[in-house]
Amino acid sequence: MKLDLLAFGAHPDDVEAGCGGFLIKYAQQGKKVGIVDLSLAELSTNGTIPVRMEEAKNAAHIIGAVVRENLEFPNNFFVNSKENQEKIINVIRKYKPEIVLLPYWNDRHPDHAASRDIIFPALFTAGLKNFISGASFPHRPKYVFFYQLWYGFTPTFILDISKEFPVKIDAILAYQSQFVKKEGSIDTKDTNPAFLKYIEARHRNSGYEIGVEYGEAYASATPLGIKDMQSLLPNYD
Numbered sequence: 001m002k003l004d005l006l007a008f009g010a011h012p013d014d015v016e017a018g019c020g021g022f023l024i025k026y027a028q029q030g031k032k033v034g035i036v037d038l039s040l041a042e043l044s045t046n047g048t049i050p051v052r053m054e055e056a057k058n059a060a061h062i063i064g065a066v067v068r069e070n071l072e073f074p075n076n077f078f079v080n081s082k083e084n085q086e087k088i089i090n091v092i093r094k095y096k097p098e099i100v101l102l103p104y105w106n107d108r109h110p111d112h113a114a115s116r117d118i119i120f121p122a123l124f125t126a127g128l129k130n131f132i133s134g135a136s137f138p139h140r141p142k143y144v145f146f147y148q149l150w151y152g153f154t155p156t157f158i159l160d161i162s163k164e165f166p167v168k169i170d171a172i173l174a175y176q177s178q179f180v181k182k183e184g185s186i187d188t189k190d191t192n193p194a195f196l197k198y199i200e201a202r203h204r205n206s207g208y209e210i211g212v213e214y215g216e217a218y219a220s221a222t223p224l225g226i227k228d229m230q231s232l233l234p235n236y237d
């Protein structure tokens with residue numbers, strides 16, 4: 001199956017929190033959207049692997065993703081090896097996405113930064129015809145953008161997700177084991193009831209910067225080319 005957009009996360013829930021609005025918007029436009037998680041997040045303080053997997057399935061359904069895979073890298077010990085880059089290359093060649101989204105390269109969680117280090121070079125190699133891997137044909141995405149998890153950055157662009165924001169929150173809340181404080185759960189930054197207020201404040205902040213209600217921030221490693229100004233929101237009024 002060919003995808004229009006493929007989003008990578010280090011853990012199931014990264015994609016929802018970082019770029020859920022982008023995926024929801026695209027899926028609602030009839031585009032094919034998929035998710036690849038690099039690990040099962042087995043070292044998480046709360047929840048179990050089966051519960052997290054069920055939550056990930058539900059979240060993908062809420063987003064409208066047609067594919068969700070897990071590469072099962074060991075949580076907190078991602079190794080930037082040829083073998084692991086090849087797993088990314090095979091995914092890229094299998095789904096042939098035009099757009100790839102991945103975590104921003106500097107973050108509080110080591111797996112988020114490590115994801116960038118493994119995925120970004122693999123996106124380039126995936127397009128090399130002389131790199132032979134299985135029966136797959138070379139493919140390189142046209143667009144690569146980094147999404148925000150914990151650490152902020154100066155965005156290359158902010159996407160208006162005002163319409164998609166409520167669904168994004170539903171997708172985040174599909175991870176009840178992570179974001180809802182329950183009897184027996186251990187307090188973390190995620191189970192803190194202030195977390196959802198923080199998420200809302202962050203998206204409102206990004207939205208306000210571009211004159212809309214809610215926004216998602218993205219970084220690009222290269223400049224964005226534009227053909228005309230018509231789809232740009234005013235940036236100085």
Ligand SMILES: [Zn+2]
Pocket residue numbers: 010011013014109112
């Ligand atoms: Zn994560």
